[in-house]
Amino acid sequence: MSIQPQMPRLWRRETKPHKFCPGCGHPLILKALAEAIDELGIADRTIFGCDIGCSLLSWDFFNLDTVQTHHGRTTPVMVGIKRARPELICIAYMGDGGGYAIGSQHLVNSAVRNENIMAVLANNTVYAMTGGQMAPTTMPDQKTETSPYGRNVKEAGNPTQGPEMVAAIASQDAYVARGTISKLGQLKNFFKKGLKNQMEGKGFSFIEALSACPTNWRTNAEETWNFIEKDMTKYYTVGEIKAPVQDKEG
Amino acid sequence: MEQKPIQGEKKVFMTGNETVAWAALAAKADIMYGYPITPQNEIMHYWTRLAPKHNRKFLQTEDEISAGFTTVGGVLSGKRAFTATSGPGNVLMQDSLSMAEMMRIPIVMVVTQRGGPSTATVIYSQQETTLTCFGGNGEGIRVVYSTASHQELFDYTIKAFNTAWKYRFPTFVLGDGYQSQMREPLKIYDPDEKGIEFVPAVAQLGVEGEAGVDRDPIHLRNTYNMEDELYEVVRGLVDDFKAVAPEIEEYREQDVDDCEILVVAHGIVSRAVEGAVQQLRREGIKAGSFRPITLRPFPEKHLRRNAEKARKMLIVESAEGQLRRLAADAIYGCQTPMEGLFRPGESITVEEVVQAVKGLL
Ligand SMILES: Cc1ncc(C[n+]2csc(CCOP(=O)(O)OP(=O)(O)O)c2C)c(N)n1
Ligand code: SF4
Numbered sequence: 001m002s003i004q005p006q007m008p009r010l011w012r013r014e015t016k017p018h019k020f021c022p023g024c025g026h027p028l029i030l031k032a033l034a035e036a037i038d039e040l041g042i043a044d045r046t047i048f049g050c051d052i053g054c055s056l057l058s059w060d061f062f063n064l065d066t067v068q069t070h071h072g073r074t075t076p077v078m079v080g081i082k083r084a085r086p087e088l089i090c091i092a093y094m095g096d097g098g099g100y101a102i103g104s105q106h107l108v109n110s111a112v113r114n115e116n117i118m119a120v121l122a123n124n125t126v127y128a129m130t131g132g133q134m135a136p137t138t139m140p141d142q143k144t145e146t147s148p149y150g151r152n153v154k155e156a157g158n159p160t161q162g163p164e165m166v167a168a169i170a171s172q173d174a175y176v177a178r179g180t181i182s183k184l185g186q187l188k189n190f191f192k193k194g195l196k197n198q199m200e201g202k203g204f205s206f207i208e209a210l211s212a213c214p215t216n217w218r219t220n221a222e223e224t225w226n227f228i229e230k231d232m233t234k235y236y237t238v239g240e241i242k243a244p245v246q247d248k249e250g
Numbered sequence: 251m252e253q254k255p256i257q258g259e260k261k262v263f264m265t266g267n268e269t270v271a272w273a274a275l276a277a278k279a280d281i282m283y284g285y286p287i288t289p290q291n292e293i294m295h296y297w298t299r300l301a302p303k304h305n306r307k308f309l310q311t312e313d314e315i316s317a318g319f320t321t322v323g324g325v326l327s328g329k330r331a332f333t334a335t336s337g338p339g340n341v342l343m344q345d346s347l348s349m350a351e352m353m354r355i356p357i358v359m360v361v362t363q364r365g366g367p368s369t370a371t372v373i374y375s376q377q378e379t380t381l382t383c384f385g386g387n388g389e390g391i392r393v394v395y396s397t398a399s400h401q402e403l404f405d406y407t408i409k410a411f412n413t414a415w416k417y418r419f420p421t422f423v424l425g426d427g428y429q430s431q432m433r434e435p436l437k438i439y440d441p442d443e444k445g446i447e448f449v450p451a452v453a454q455l456g457v458e459g460e461a462g463v464d465r466d467p468i469h470l471r472n473t474y475n476m477e478d479e480l481y482e483v484v485r486g487l488v489d490d491f492k493a494v495a496p497e498i499e500e501y502r503e504q505d506v507d508d509c510e511i512l513v514v515a516h517g518i519v520s521r522a523v524e525g526a527v528q529q530l531r532r533e534g535i536k537a538g539s540f541r542p543i544t545l546r547p548f549p550e551k552h553l554r555r556n557a558e559k560a561r562k563m564l565i566v567e568s569a570e571g572q573l574r575r576l577a578a579d580a581i582y583g584c585q586t587p588m589e590g591l592f593r594p595g596e597s598i599t600v601e602e603v604v605q606a607v608k609g610l611l
């Protein structure tokens with residue numbers, strides 16, 4: 001019987017401990033992603049791109065060729081690489097600000113063009129790196145530095161439901177899901193399916209992961225988990241949102 | 251074997267945009283990323299017609315921000331990638347260009363200047379001089395070739411790919427709407443037959459071997475924690491740029507040996523200036539001209555040498571002193587008076603230059 005290794009092979013020990021705050025959701029998402037890549041055996045051809053936001057702290061996280069880009073621009077950089085070298089597997093990693101606000105045009109248009117890359121977005125309901133401002137994903141009435149009295153949906157609109165939006169415009173072959181750091185096994189499987197979609201040339205995959213930012217939420221461990229598991233899931237449905245037809249039948 | 255896009259050498263009569271597309275093909279460009287804007291459009295139009303026949307690629311992006319960053323991606327992956335834009339598109343591309351500057355990503359970009367500020371005209375101007383040389387949050391670590399004819403558009407587009415990959419600085423071909431849209435005779439050729447050797451494109455990501463197994467992973471970043479850490483990187487960039495600048499600098503001078511009035515212009519305006527100098531010489535007036543072909547790095551020493559000998563200088567440009575600032579900075583301390591003939595967004599004729607020089611006598 002073989003023993004399951006504790007850490008994915010892609011986990012680059014030389015750069016650990018990692019740079020994220022204790023209790024942060026980013027490294028959990030990255031661990032699940034690393035396991036998915038390991039299990040698919042595609043590390044030799046995978047390129048990882050990270051955005052500006054706390055995701056940038058992953059620039060030396062993996063045993064993977066990696067590029068840190070500008071805020072919101074990781075998707076086009078990875079699209080550029082994939083178009084030039086289709087044999088590579090390209091992953092764009094970003095926050096909710098990067099993907100749904102400043103870089104939203106790239107997410108929308110990459111989905112429409114069915115770009116054969118996988119975009120992964122950490123939804124922590126805030127702009128974390130810049131100190132906890134309101135993000136597109138900030139929950140109704142949630143207090144942040146720029147919504148100190150709570151998000152007023154009349155003024156700021158409803159929180160962005162990214163995967164639902166992408167699913168509505170993406171090709172029928174696209175793969176779209178929302179996972180959470182409270183179900184890492186499921187999240188890993190979503191990543192695997194998204195990556196397989198890319199390997200098979202079916203096109204765009206988009207996976208949002210509900211994530212935690214205890215630093216900006218100013219929450220302890222229990223409050224953190226309650227927010228992710230109870231509050232966030234009221235608004236953000238976890239599960240597959242669009243899976244290519246064949247997969248659903250199979 | 252795949253047929254070469256151009257066999258031998260051919261005399262042609264074509265627009266500047268068509269010329270650029272042929273030059274990029276001849277320069278073995280693998281992929282173009284672009285977004286429509288006048289007067290650049292036909293570079294894409296010709297490229298999209300020619301590229302598939304020669305196994306080259308094209309992506310029309312959602313905007314110029316994306317065109318710039320997809321070009322960055324293409325170059326990082328080791329392909330000869332390029333883009334082209336103008337005016338507001340040039341503004342939007344500066345973010346990706348500053349990334350390219352910082353990370354030594356050799357992107358090639360063709361700028362077909364149009365009138366500004368803002369939307370303004372789609373015709374012609376030299377108002378993107380400062381933007382192209384120094385746009386973005388950085389130090390202007392870029393190579394900028396300012397072309398004046400279709401032959402130069404062809405030659406320098408080819409050269410831009412080699413300069414970019416040899417020195418690993420973002421490299422620009424700075425044209426304008428007139429050069430883009432008018433037709434001119436020129437010779438297009440197969441660079442191999444001319445003995446032009448191509449500097450190979452090298453991947454900065456996705457190289458041989460499995461990261462962490464056969465080799466260390468490549469981790470590219472442009473974020474730094476410490477002032478000193480950043481300073482060291484920028485210092486290195488600046489020093490590298492300065493060290494190779496003399497090799498890259500190009501200029502053209504005419505009748506400068508005994509000239510009293512030195513007229514300075516770049517790009518297409520220099521054609522009017524050179525015509526004016528010829529006419530003035532026929533009238534016995536000692537005029538001469540200096541044209542920087544590279545605006546970055548600027549041929550400082552060569553301008554100074556000429557400026558110091560002259561009695562007066564006249565800067566002529568289709569902008570309000572953008573070239574003048576480059577020139578004044580280059581020859582700082584030189585006592586020769588400097589006058590300007592500035593026509594932002596407007597063309598300048600031989601007669602106007604002749605008049606302006608006579609006004610200085
Ligand atoms: C063009 C630009 N605008 C603004 C910023 C400042 N900035 C850095 S990170 C960030 C927000 C990041 O939030 P998000 O994408 O949600 O990532 P998180 O830090 O929450 O993981 C902003 C606005 C920037 N770097 N670049
Ligand atoms: S600020 Fe928040 S998102 Fe950023 S590293 Fe800390 S916990 Fe993670």
Ligand SMILES: [Mg+2]
Nearest residue numbers: 095096126128
């Ligand atoms: Mg965020």
